[in-house]
Structure formats: C-alpha cells, structure tokens
Amino acid sequence: MGKGLKWSDVTPKTQWLNRRHLLAGGAALMAAPAMAQGTASRFSADATPNTFEEITTYNNFYEFGLDKGDPARNARLLTTDPWSVEIDGLVERPGRYDLADILKDAPLEERIYRFRCVEAWSMVIPWVGFELAHLLNKAGVQPGARYVAFETLLRPEEMPGQQTRSLDWPYREGLRLDEAMHPLTILATGLYGEAMPNQNGAPIRLVVPWKYGFKSIKSIVRIRLTETQPQTTWNMQNPREYGFYSNVNPEVDHPRWSQASERRVGAGIFAGREDTLMFNGYGEEVASLYAGMDLSKDY
Ligand SMILES: Nc1nc2c(c(=O)[nH]1)N[C@H]1C(S)=C(S)[C@@H](COP(=O)(O)O)O[C@H]1N2
Numbered sequence: 001m002g003k004g005l006k007w008s009d010v011t012p013k014t015q016w017l018n019r020r021h022l023l024a025g026g027a028a029l030m031a032a033p034a035m036a037q038g039t040a041s042r043f044s045a046d047a048t049p050n051t052f053e054e055i056t057t058y059n060n061f062y063e064f065g066l067d068k069g070d071p072a073r074n075a076r077l078l079t080t081d082p083w084s085v086e087i088d089g090l091v092e093r094p095g096r097y098d099l100a101d102i103l104k105d106a107p108l109e110e111r112i113y114r115f116r117c118v119e120a121w122s123m124v125i126p127w128v129g130f131e132l133a134h135l136l137n138k139a140g141v142q143p144g145a146r147y148v149a150f151e152t153l154l155r156p157e158e159m160p161g162q163q164t165r166s167l168d169w170p171y172r173e174g175l176r177l178d179e180a181m182h183p184l185t186i187l188a189t190g191l192y193g194e195a196m197p198n199q200n201g202a203p204i205r206l207v208v209p210w211k212y213g214f215k216s217i218k219s220i221v222r223i224r225l226t227e228t229q230p231q232t233t234w235n236m237q238n239p240r241e242y243g244f245y246s247n248v249n250p251e252v253d254h255p256r257w258s259q260a261s262e263r264r265v266g267a268g269i270f271a272g273r274e275d276t277l278m279f280n281g282y283g284e285e286v287a288s289l290y291a292g293m294d295l296s297k298d299y
C-alpha cells in the first residue's frame with residue numbers, strides 16, 4: 001500500500017459501509033462516510049499493514065492463555081455486549097459510561113500504527129478508534145489529576161487464564177496524564193474496518209504506539225484519574241524488567257534480550273530483522289513529553 005493510501009481506499013465502498021457493528025448504533029452512520037472518503041490520518045504510518053489473519057492469530061492476552069494462539073482459540077466465549085466503562089477518581093462527571101453512549105459522538109478514524117511488543121516482535125495494524133482525550137474530556141478531568149489508570153474486565157468464567165495465577169488479575173495499566181491526552185493515544189474499537197476481534201481486546205482497548213505493547217491494555221472496564229502513579233501489572237510483576245513508562249527504546253535492553261532490533265511478524269524466514277526506532281518511530285510527536293528525563297532510569 002503506497003504513501004497516503006488507506007486500507008479503506010482500496011476496499012469497495014459498499015463493503016466498507018456494510019461493516020457489521022464496527023460502531024454501536026448510530027455512530028456507524030456518522031463515522032463510516034467520513035472514513036470512506038479516505039481522509040488519511042496525519043498520524044498514520046506509511047507502512048504496509050500486517051494481514052488480518054496475522055493480527056488476529058498471534059496475540060498476547062494472558063486472560064485467555066499464554067501461547068500466541070490461545071487468545072484466538074479461547075476468546076470467542078467472551079461476552080462484549082452489553083459493555084460499560086466505569087470512569088471515576090478525579091473527574092467532574094464520574095459514573096458508568098455505556099459503550100453505546102461513548103461511541104455516539106466519538107470521532108472514529110482509521111489509524112495505521114506500528115506496534116512493538118517488548119518481546120521484540122512487531123506488526124503494523126490498521127486500527128479504528130478515537131482519541132482517548134475525547135473520552136477524558138467528556139468525563140471532565142479535574143485539575144489535580146496527574147495519571148490515568150486502566151483495568152481490564154475480571155470475569156474468570158469467560159477468561160480461563162484468570163482461573164490461574166499467571167498474573168495478578170485484573171490486568172492493570174497506566175499513563176501519565178499528558179501521555180493519555182496525546183493525540184496519538186487512542187481507544188480502539190476495531191481493526192481493518194471490523195468490530196474489534198475478541199482476541200485483540202474487544203470491545204474497547206487502549207493503543208499507545210510509542211510504548212511497548214503491554215501498555216496497550218485490552219477489554220477495558222475501568223478508567224480512573226489519580227494524583228499518584230498507579231500500579232501496573234507488568235511493573236508489579238517484575239519492576240526491573242518492565243518500567244512504568246516502557247517507551248520503545250532501542251538503547252535500553254531488556255535484562256534478558258536486546259531491544260535494538262525486532263522481527264516483523266509475517267515477514268518470512270528470509271527477511272532480516274529491522275532496527276527498532278526510538279519511541280517506535282514516533283519521536284517527532286512524543287519526545288518532548290520526556291524532556292529532561294533520564295530514559296535509562298525512567299524506562
Ligand atoms: N488485558 C490484557 N491486555 C493486554 C495483554 C494482556 O495479556 N491482557 N497483553 C499486552 C501485550 S504484551 C501485547 S504485545 C498486546 C498485544 O495486542 P494484540 O494481541 O492486539 O497484538 O496487548 C497487551 N494488552
């Protein structure tokens with residue numbers, strides 16, 4: 001796919017407009033035409049996306065098992081409708097926000113993002129979503145808020161991994177408020193123009209493209225604005241290996257492997273490894289957020 005071309009540009013419009021519940025209810029009518037016109041997002045990467053098959057069969061979602069193929073096998077039983085997100089803490093309008101209501105006025109767009117897992121594999125994914133800032137503004141951020149904490153659904157009956165102690169459930173993540181409000185940070189509700197597949201974090205998940213993949217928490221049910229830095233799953237599990245920030249950084253190795261290069265999923269066995277880029281290639285947009293910080297210490 002060439003420069004400026006979006007996946008939706010090369011897809012017949014009827015097919016695009018008939019996407020089944022990509023968006024809940026009326027939002028489809030508003031957002032679909034805008035996307036069908038092919039307004040390429042200025043934030044989209046100029047890179048060929050991985051296939052739908054690759055993106056939906058090679059996953060990390062420990063709630064459904066530890067192997068890359070487990071989420072695709074086990075996540076089909078997850079119920080994602082009805083769904084609501086509890087927004088509380090330092091917000092003007094705390095409460096349980098129904099997903100349908102969230103999506104009613106959400107400015108959905110396609111964002112083709114590079115995605116880099118801390119395990120040193122990568123993909124390019126055409127998400128559909130909206131800026132997290134939109135939802136935070138809807139809830140009204142109070143002046144004292146400095147961080148945003150996220151939680152995944154806790155439902156062991158439907159998430160077999162939660163019947164084990166592989167992680168301290170529910171899965172939790174967090175961002176500094178300025179990271180959360182950055183226009184690159186999105187809540188994604190779909191990919192390739194389809195409703196979000198369960199294994200990718202249906203019905204709504206975070207995507208923070210300049211950070212290691214584990215920051216992009218799936219199947220979110222709670223968002224809390226806090227004054228202090230929230231506890232996050234992988235950081236609690238092993239603080240030496242997984243920092244709170246976890247910005248993609250080729251110069252700071254994981255204690256057990258190099259982060260200087262990555263393997264693009266699906267590239268084939270004869271393709272070489274690619275150099276990992278600082279902030280996963282988004283430095284121009286986000287480096288200023290970390291001015292004055294020592295990124296080898298605040299990793
Ligand atoms: N709730 C939850 N969110 C999660 C994970 C998880 O195990 N549970 N895995 C993380 C990791 S390590 C990665 S790399 C990405 C993978 O997203 P993908 O399967 O859509 O590519 O999800 C992240 N979000």
Ligand SMILES: [Mo]
Pocket residue numbers: 060117118119212213214
């Ligand atoms: Mo990951």
